[in-house]
Amino acid sequence: MSTYYLNYLEELESEAIFILREVWAQFQNPVILFSGGKDSILVTHLAKKAFHPAKIPFALMHVDTGHNFPEAIQFRDDLAKKLGVNLIVGSVQESINKGRVAEEKGKNATRNALQITTLLDSLEEHKVDCAIGGGRRDEEKARAKERFFSHRDEFGQWDPKNQRPELWNLLNGKYFEGEHFRAFPISNWTEMDVWNYLTKEKIEIPSLYLAHQRDVVKRNGSWIPNSEFLKLEPNEEIVSKRIRFRTLGDITITGGIESEADTMEKIVEEVSTMRETERGNRSDDKRSETAMEDRKKDGYF
C-alpha cells in the first residue's frame, strides 16, 4: 500500500515550487538572482521543475563584482545556455567606472558592500519587480527573520521590524510603483538539506565545491585562494593545499576548508559532522555582529 505523506525533502521541494509559481503568478517581471553558488543553482533547478514542460520563465541576474572564481563564471554561462534562459549581468566594475560607488580602502577592502548599489541599479534598469534569491533562514540570524515574500521600499530597503505577516500559504506580493520584492523559495532549507537534495537529484555544481589542490593563503583562520586580486601581507605566504569551498562568494573573501571530500556523497558525510557554520569562512559576515542585518537593510541579497 502506498503511504500518503511526504518525507521532509519532498515537502521542502513542494513548498519551494509553490513559492516559485506564486512569484510567476503575482509579479510582472521576476528574475532569479544567480551567483553561481549552490543555493542559486538549487533555486534554478527547482524553477525548472516548477514550470516543466515549459521553459523557466525567469531571467538569471548575476551581480558581477569582477572578483570571481573563473570556474563559477564558466558554470553560469553554460547553465544559462543549456536552459535557454536570458542572462543579465550587472557589473560592479561598471558602477565604479560610472562613479556610482567607490572602492573600499584599507587592508580588508572588498567589493562586497558595493554590490548593493549595482544590484539595486540593475533591478531598476530592467524593471524587475521581484528578485528571487537563494537565501536561507538557517544561514544567519538576520536571515532567520525573512519572509518568503519580502518587501523592499523604493530605496530598496528592508524594514525587518515592520514586515507583513505571512500566514498559511497566502502570500501578499502587492507593491506600489518603484518598490520591489525579494522572494526566498528555499527559506526553510538547511545547508544539510541542500546537499542531500543536490546529491539525490544528481544536480551539477561547480567543481570548486569538491576537494581540489589550490594555492592559498591563511588569513583570519581561513584559506583564501590566491588570485590576481590578492594583496599579500608581509607575513603571509602562499601554500598549496587540498581544499574545497562551502560557499562561493567573491574570490577575495571566500575561504576554503581543508578537505578530502571529492564526491557529493563524501560532502554530505563531511557536512553532517561539521562543527562550524558555512558562513564562518566568509569575512564579509565577520566584520561585526550585525554585519548581515546592516547590509540587508540597505538592500543586500
Place this chain on the structure above:
Amino acid sequence: MKIDKNQLLRFTTAGSVDDGKSTLIGRLLYDSKSIFEDQLAAVKNSSKQKGIEGVDLAMFTDGLKDEREQGITIDVAYRYFTTPKRKFIIADTPGHIQYTRNMVTGASTANAAVVLIDARHGVIEQTKRHTFIASLLNIPHIIVCVNKMDLVSYSEETFNSIVEQFEEFSSKLLIKDVRYIPISALNGDNVVNRSENMTWFQGSPMLHELETLHISSDINKIDARFPVQTVLRPQREGFEDYRGYAGRIASGIYRVNDEVAVLPSGFTSKIKTINVGETEVEEAFAPMSIAMTLEDDIDISRGDMIVKKNNQPELSQEFDVMLCWLNNAPVKSRTKYTIMHTSNEQKAVIKEVVYKMDVDTFKRNEEDKDLTMNDIARVRLKTSHRLMLDSYRDNRSTGSIILVDESTKETVAAGMII
C-alpha cells in the same frame, strides 16, 4: 541518516517574557547538537560581556540588533534542527500581548504548539491566551511544558496541580491532543534527556514526544481540493497542445481518470495526466506541488479550483470568519479590502462585527465592536464573487483567508472560515 521516511514537523513556541522560552529552544538546539562552534563562541563571548558565567542558552535565539539590546523577541524567527528521526522547524514567537499577530502567524502552519508554564506561577492569563490562539488556529497537537521545575524542588504535587488548572480552563476550548511534561530548560531535565530528578514522571522527554507525534493525518486527505496557481502553456516542440494546471494540492488525493469538477464554472472532466516536475505519476496527494492536465478543453485560470465531482466545497459570497486584526490602523467601515483565499483574489467588505472575543476570559463582547490591532472577532464578510469555501476546522488550507488594504498594500487581517 535515512531520509526517505523522515517527516518535517513544524512547531511553534509560546510563552511569556520570563518563562524560559528562549532557554528551552537554546537547550533543544544545544543538546541535539545543532549549534555550531562559531555560534557557540559568539554566544560565549557575548555572555561574558553581559557578565554571565558559561553559556546563556537564550542568546542562541536572538536575532535583530534591537532584540539583542532589549532582550526580547520582536518578530517571528525560524529555527531548524534535525534528529535521526525528523526535521524540525521552530516558529519562535514573542509572548507579549501586543504581538498576538506574530503568534497567530507562527501558529498558522504549525503541527504542534509548545505552551510553556512557569512552575512557580502556574496557569496565568498569557497561558490562556496562547492556548486559545493554538485552538483557534486548530493546531493539531499541544505540548504543555511546565518549566523551572528545579525551582519548585521537582515537586510532583506542583506539576499535578498545574495540569489540573490547565485541564479546567482548556475544557472550554477545542483541543484534540494535549500532553504535559515537567521540565527544566536551564538544566536540561526532560528536554532531550530523561530527568533523573523526576523519576515520578512516567511520560517521555519533550524531544521524544516531538519525534513520535502522529502527524501524517494533520493534513485533510479526504476532501480533494486543488487550487489552480497558474496555467502552463509551453508552446514548444512536442508540447504544442499541452495545457497544464499547476498548483499545490491543498487537501485530499487525486488519481489519473478521476472525475473532476472545475469551480466556480462547474464544468466536469477527467484527469488525463499528473506530473511532479518531469515525472509523470498515477496519483498525488496534499501537500504535493503538481501539474495536471484534463481530458477536455475547459477554460481554467488562476483562482479556479479543481475538485472531485462528488465532493465539493460550498460556493458562497457571504460567510462568517473568526478574524484576527493584524494592523496598526483599525478597521475602516465600508472599506473594500482585497480578500486572498487559496489562489483566488476578490474584493470584500466587513458587513458586520458579530462579537469580539476576549482572549483572556474567552467571553464574547457584543457591545464594543471596534477592531484594532490584535483583536479577534467573529465577522460577516461579503465578497464581490463567490468563493469556494470549506470550514477551517475541516481544512486549514481552503478554510483560511487574509485581507489586504489596497491603500497601503499591507496584510491587515487573517481569518478562519466558520
